[in-house]
Amino acid sequence: xxxxxxxxxxxxxxxxxxxxxxxxxxxxxxxxxxxxxxxxxxxxxxxxxxxxxxxxxxxxxxxxxxxxxxxxxxxxxxxxxxxxxxxxxxxxxxxxxxxxxxxxxxxxxxxxxxxxxxxxxxxxxxxxxxxxxxxxxxxxxxxxxxxxxxxxxxxxxxxxxxxxxxxxxxxxxxxxxxxxxxxxxxxxxxxxxxxxxxxxxxxxxxxxxxxxxxxxxxxxxxxxxxxxxxxxxxxxxxxxxxxxxxxxxxxxxxxxxxxxxxxxxxxxxxxxxxxxxxxxxxxxxxxxxxxxxxxxxxxxxxxxxxxxxxxxxxxxxxxxxxxxxxxxxxxxxxxxxxxxxxxxxxxxxxxxxxxxxxxxxxxxxxxxxxxxxxxxxxxxxxxxxxxxxxxxxxxxxxxxxxxxxxxxxxxxxxxxxxxxxxxxxxxxxxxxxxxxxxxxxxxxxxxxxxxxxxxxxxxxxxxxxxxxxxxxxxxxxxxxxxxxxxxxxxxxxxxxxxxxxxxxxxxxxxxxxxxxxxxxxxxxxxxxxxxxxxxxxxxxxxxxxxxxxxxxxxxxxxxxxxxxxxxxxxxxxxxxxxxxxxxxxxxxxxxxxxxxxxxxxxxxxxxxxxxxxxxxxxxxxxxxxxxxxxxxxxxxxxxxxx
RNA sequence: GCCAACGUAGCUCAGUCGGCUAGAGCGGCUGAUUUGUAAUCAGCAGGUUGAGGGUUCAAGUCCCUCCGUUGGCUCCA
Numbered sequence: 001x002x003x004x005x006x007x008x009x010x011x012x013x014x015x016x017x018x019x020x021x022x023x024x025x026x027x028x029x030x031x032x033x034x035x036x037x038x039x040x041x042x043x044x045x046x047x048x049x050x051x052x053x054x055x056x057x058x059x060x061x062x063x064x065x066x067x068x069x070x071x072x073x074x075x076x077x078x079x080x081x082x083x084x085x086x087x088x089x090x091x092x093x094x095x096x097x098x099x100x101x102x103x104x105x106x107x108x109x110x111x112x113x114x115x116x117x118x119x120x121x122x123x124x125x126x127x128x129x130x131x132x133x134x135x136x137x138x139x140x141x142x143x144x145x146x147x148x149x150x151x152x153x154x155x156x157x158x159x160x161x162x163x164x165x166x167x168x169x170x171x172x173x174x175x176x177x178x179x180x181x182x183x184x185x186x187x188x189x190x191x192x193x194x195x196x197x198x199x200x201x202x203x204x205x206x207x208x209x210x211x212x213x214x215x216x217x218x219x220x221x222x223x224x225x226x227x228x229x230x231x232x233x234x235x236x237x238x239x240x241x242x243x244x245x246x247x248x249x250x251x252x253x254x255x256x257x258x259x260x261x262x263x264x265x266x267x268x269x270x271x272x273x274x275x276x277x278x279x280x281x282x283x284x285x286x287x288x289x290x291x292x293x294x295x296x297x298x299x300x301x302x303x304x305x306x307x308x309x310x311x312x313x314x315x316x317x318x319x320x321x322x323x324x325x326x327x328x329x330x331x332x333x334x335x336x337x338x339x340x341x342x343x344x345x346x347x348x349x350x351x352x353x354x355x356x357x358x359x360x361x362x363x364x365x366x367x368x369x370x371x372x373x374x375x376x377x378x379x380x381x382x383x384x385x386x387x388x389x390x391x392x393x394x395x396x397x398x399x400x401x402x403x404x405x406x407x408x409x410x411x412x413x414x415x416x417x418x419x420x421x422x423x424x425x426x427x428x429x430x431x432x433x434x435x436x437x438x439x440x441x442x443x444x445x446x447x448x449x450x451x452x453x454x455x456x457x458x459x460x461x462x463x464x465x466x467x468x469x470x471x472x473x474x475x476x477x478x479x480x481x482x483x484x485x486x487x488x489x490x491x492x493x494x495x496x497x498x499x500x501x502x503x504x505x506x507x508x509x510x511x512x513x514x515x516x517x518x519x520x521x522x523x524x525x526x527x528x529x530x531x532x533x534x535x536x537x538x539x540x541x542x543x544x545x546x547x548x549x550x551x552x553x554x555x556x557x558x559x560x561x562x563x564x565x566x567x568x569x570x571x572x573x574x575x576x577x578x579x580x581x582x583x584x585x586x587x588x589x590x591x592x593x594x595x596x597x598x599x600x601x602x603x604x605x606x607x608x609x610x611x612x613x614x615x616x617x618x619x620x621x622x623x624x625x626x627x628x629x630x631x632x633x634x635x636x637x638x639x640x641x642x
Numbered sequence: 643g644c645c646a647a648c649g650u651a652g653c654u655c656a657g658u659c660g661g662c663u664a665g666a667g668c669g670g671c672u673g674a675u676u677u678g679u680a681a682u683c684a685g686c687a688g689g690u691u692g693a694g695g696g697u698u699c700a701a702g703u704c705c706c707u708c709c710g711u712u713g714g715c716u717c718c719a
Contacts, residue, residue, distance in 0.1 A: 104714095115647065116713090202714030203645025210716060214645050217714070245712095250653085258710050259692090317717090362719090367643055368710085370717070380719070479719070516719040548676040575675085576682085583680035597678055609679055 004055045016049035023058045035061040036069050045185040061224045068098045070193040073186045074222040075103040080178035081125035094157050094215045102221030114216050119198040133191030134176035140169045195229040196222035244526035245373040251531050263371040263378030270539035277537050282383050289404045291357040296337025302327040308336040317364045334360035338386040339493040347497040353389035360384045374523030381518045387510040398444030405481050411635050414470040418450050421458035421465045429487040437485040438464045462488040472528040480516040532589040536635045541568045543585045547597030554601040565625050610641050
């Protein structure tokens, strides 16, 4: 058989050969560093024989492709350690896959509850296993044998997994006293990767189903290099420091009274200032992209929600209120309200596309355990719009939305990743219509040169959708914008328009939100900027600090001039030293501090200290005003005085 | 909702084996100081130890129930 190497060389063999042997033939050095191979685009064990023609590439521990291999091996090492610590007869193993940034393993341990304090001793045992450097060997078994094998060991979850595998044979990996059902591949031995850390413990249902028993999950991470691990741990620390739940109350943006309004943030003056800026930007752009703003009631008669289908499909997440024997629903979505607006008068094809936009405050009941600061709440404001159009306008409409998103996210310096979700098993409407709508979304994405991934079967029950995930400064992703085709609403509400030939036709409806939830987007921004908002968003844009009491009058004059120019300014004339007040405003992350004392007041000048610590002495107030005004109106992210 | 950990002053935290009147720093208030680029000094106030129940001569500490928070599971903006 022939094996083609990346440099184009072809090696011929009479009998099965392992990537390890091939590596050795090329050079000892390569063999020493080899961690696995890629065989016909598939990850492969270093010591697993190949007996077919293929293309082969040896990969080293530090190659990006190897990440999943060594993390997976690390999850086995952890499982082995847990087995040793708690006893082989007590531990039943669930699954132990790699995930983004790490791995986990689920265990069912008889009579033991693992706490975070137990992690160090598991880590110790893992270090032992690494030091012992066990060879990791792959072997196969027929399914029936494998089930018997696991039965003897009392591994009930593994038996269930084996039963679900369609192949006749299943593969196992053995390292010392530990054997696990596993697809692999793995490193050649346990001593090959050293840099890891166990991060947290949590509960997780077997196979993610809450009817199944709950297993104990341990999360961990591993890297090929120490620096990479350190960097990742530092990133976690940094994320903790930026946590909007900490910064929000600290910067007086919002707080949550969990006693009377869990999941319903209360916004303070500074927080509302930021939200208003976000809404102003949104309104500007909605106007530019041809939307009309509307407003619909917070509570409406139950019959509207029966007609829309929410009663059947969404009732568990809705709040209700009652008066004089009539039940009203607090809106969880804005679509039914917009339906009423569309139906308010007959629509001509000339009026399409009709783009209705609303800052719609919605309430959705979420279970207590999922609430999380501003990111997961029970009430929020959507920048919601519904576009009604003819079928032939759909590609243009979706393209228009993509342009809108590019401009909106560009303001914050966010890049994004798009996913196209297709028809789920449980869906409404005909498959032909689904295929057509999905095709439309694809065309629009391709027309706009937006790369995307397909999420098979992840669409809403009423239509396919595109989700946009923004990537923040720490590389974390947040799902924000969503564009959904809806086949159900126009049917349920019998929407029509009069076409050019006089016939009544049904419009297509697109549902979309760009920030998603304004409050949630705010939360993301707090973490993205670590509370140091760009000047246009900052609650206080400039603080004027008189050097001493004598210069308070001059400070007030300066402030009132800035205020007259529309700049959000505060005078800090607190009876404290200048150093103290600088520190305080620095911690409030005010972009500019204006310091005025004897020099400045005598010559009608100001001195400016930027948030970045830059100090500019004795400049004209007008000069500063012009700079900051243009920085604000162009919504610059970086200070223009840097 | 489920699993685990946690809940002490506005914030961050201490409080030993159950044992005197629950402490500190920051913040707040009052006064002194009049300050030139990241914390001036002094004094004062501030607590139903998340709520309720139990064990005990005695509970912040031990037990039970509830509420909430955090990390996950499920769902999603």
